[in-house]
Amino acid sequence: MGFWGSFVVCRSETPLDELSAVVERHDGIEEHWRRADGWQVGQYPGPELADDAPALLAELVEETGAPALTGFVLDSDAVHVEGFSVAGGHWKACLAREATEAYCEDDDEDFDAEFPSPEAAARAAAAWASAAGRTPDMPGLAEVFAEEDSDFAEELFFRLLDKLGM
Template structure:
């Protein structure tokens, strides 16, 4: 069985477990990573953060003063990615699209309308990254959103962060 839960990505001097937008929605962060430029990544097991993505991201961006991103991992098969920035608003995409679609097949929503194809997803992610003051790799973003199979989808999520310009973990 793979991982089920969310990754929260934000830029803040306040540790994630001290940020109200996260704390009010979840009991705890079981992994925490710092990246250059003040970026933090926290892993929160369970579905709680995924249930309130747009509101969480808007509050997180407001509280930190910077764009924010989440990735909800479903059994390590796929990742639903959501981002928010004050200027660009909310956007959604998915990694390992076929697996994501399989998880949504019983939903009554239009999957393609909810989760844009790789080209549009890569564009939205690059716009988000630029608004965050990062230097994204547009062709790399397109490649990661087009991956059709992954043993651990969360590894793709971390690749996505690298391609957005959120550098490797601080040593």
């Protein structure tokens, strides 16, 4: 059985497990990583953060003053990625598109409308990274969003962070 839960990415001197936007929605962090320039990544088990991702992201951006990103991992098979910045607003994409589509088969929503193509996702992610003061790798982003073969979708999420310039 793989991981079911969320990654939260933001830039803040305050640890993730002390930011009110996160604390109000989840009991505790499972893993925590620090990245360059004050960026941090937290891993949280369960669906609580994914259920309210747009509001969580908007509150994180307001609280930290920097763009924020989440990735909801579905059994280590796929990742729903959502980002928010003041300049670019909210965007959504997925990693491991075929696996994501399989998880969404029973939904009554238009999958292609819900999750943009890898190229469109790469453009949205690059705009987010630029708003975050990062230098994105556009060809690398397109490659990550088009990737289908990964043993663990979490690895794709961390590759995405690398391609975002983090």
